[in-house]
Amino acid sequence: MSESIKRAMKISQLAKVTNVASKTIRYYEDIGLLPTAYRNDNGYREYSASDVERLVFIRRCRELKIPLEQIKTLIAVQLDQKSSCQEVDTLIEQQLDKVRKTIAELTLLEQTLHTLATSCPNDRVGDCQILKNLQQEKIS
Amino acid sequence: MSESIKRAMKISQLAKVTNVASKTIRYYEDIGLLPTAYRNDNGYREYSASDVERLVFIRRCRELKIPLEQIKTLIAVQLDQKSSCQEVDTLIEQQLDKVRKTIAELTLLEQTLHTLATSCPNDRVGDCQILKNLQQEKIS
DNA sequence: ACTTGACCTTACTGTTACAGGAAGGTTTAT
DNA sequence: ATAAACCTTCCTGTAACAGTAAGGTCAAGT
Numbered sequence: 001m002s003e004s005i006k007r008a009m010k011i012s013q014l015a016k017v018t019n020v021a022s023k024t025i026r027y028y029e030d031i032g033l034l035p036t037a038y039r040n041d042n043g044y045r046e047y048s049a050s051d052v053e054r055l056v057f058i059r060r061c062r063e064l065k066i067p068l069e070q071i072k073t074l075i076a077v078q079l080d081q082k083s084s085c086q087e088v089d090t091l092i093e094q095q096l097d098k099v100r101k102t103i104a105e106l107t108l109l110e111q112t113l114h115t116l117a118t119s120c121p122n123d124r125v126g127d128c129q130i131l132k133n134l135q136q137e138k139i140s
Numbered sequence: 141m142s143e144s145i146k147r148a149m150k151i152s153q154l155a156k157v158t159n160v161a162s163k164t165i166r167y168y169e170d171i172g173l174l175p176t177a178y179r180n181d182n183g184y185r186e187y188s189a190s191d192v193e194r195l196v197f198i199r200r201c202r203e204l205k206i207p208l209e210q211i212k213t214l215i216a217v218q219l220d221q222k223s224s225c226q227e228v229d230t231l232i233e234q235q236l237d238k239v240r241k242t243i244a245e246l247t248l249l250e251q252t253l254h255t256l257a258t259s260c261p262n263d264r265v266g267d268c269q270i271l272k273n274l275q276q277e278k279i280s
Numbered sequence: 281a282c283t284t285g286a287c288c289t290t291a292c293t294g295t296t297a298c299a300g301g302a303a304g305g306t307t308t309a310t
Numbered sequence: 311a312t313a314a315a316c317c318t319t320c321c322t323g324t325a326a327c328a329g330t331a332a333g334g335t336c337a338a339g340t
Binding site: 053056057060061064065074077078080081082083084085088089092093095096099100102103106107109110112113114116117120122123124125126127128130131134135136137 | 193196197200201204205214217218220221222223224225226228229232233235236239240242243246247249250252253254256257260262264265266267268270271274275276277
């Protein structure tokens with residue numbers, strides 16, 4: 001009775017231990033990211049330890065901004081013991097590339113916005129250098 | 141006759157000179173970012189030089205990732221000659237802040253992904269360190 | 281006159297990863 | 311008995327468009 005091993009828990013329990021909203025858990029089941037949950041007599045979903053593991057895995061992937069579709073792939077690879085983890089490598093590399101590209105883009109953007117933000121010493125809209133700059137094709 | 145000043149142009153012309161898709165132009169009109177276009181006899185939209193200016197302004201703002209709702213605000217300020225450009229300043233500053241925060245987040249993400257990407261020397265999924273790491277609450 | 285191709289129109293669907301809310305059933309505590 | 315706190319499904323909304331369908335228009339060529 002004093003055991004902390006939960007053999008079955010309801011959705012809000014799972015939500016709490018994994019830090020994923022109940023709403024999101026149902027959504028993941030809808031799109032097939034989580035297996036169809038077992039239902040008890042009253043129709044409530046019931047979860048076990050393996051669901052916790054799976055969901056923590058998904059949450060970690062989401063923290064890394066890995067799209068749900070790719071998480072599906074990762075789970076499939078994971079379940080297929082005879083597959084190589086080359087696919088996992090590649091996927092993570094691609095994700096890293098994407099993040100780096102986005103950082104590069106945003107860094108340029110930051111420059112432009114900074115230039116823009118410091119370009120207007122005026123007070124009246126008619127003279128606003130920011131607005132004038134935005135009217136040009138490129139910011140000089 | 142040899143004047144290059146277009147008094148009227150159709151949507152695909154406007155699209156070409158501003159580098160904004162026709163589809164997008166119609167969408168902007170739908171949501172009230174562009175004024176309701178004048179229609180000629182056959183029901184086609186007709187545009188003039190001021191529409192070009194407006195649309196270039198919007199496109200520049202979008203390049204800076206300013207949300208459409210905020211672009212609406214900028215245009216309103218712009219049209220109200222008695223307003224101060226303080227609001228413009230603030231908006232650009234906020235946008236800059238947002239970009240900087242995103243860069244900071246993505247830089248952390250990059251670190252984590254890099255650590256993860258280089259963590260697995262194995263070939264078989266069963267031993268894959270990446271997958272094991274993703275199963276943990278935090279990556280060590 | 282007729283057809284072909286390049287335009288134009290509206291309207292509906294799909295994208296991503298959920299969040300909010302309605303309407304109703306169940307369980308638990310007082 | 312009743313109220314709080316759960317659970318369920320289903321529908322809508324988000325941001326900023328892109329794709330597609332179904333149909334009208336216009337200019338050029340045969």
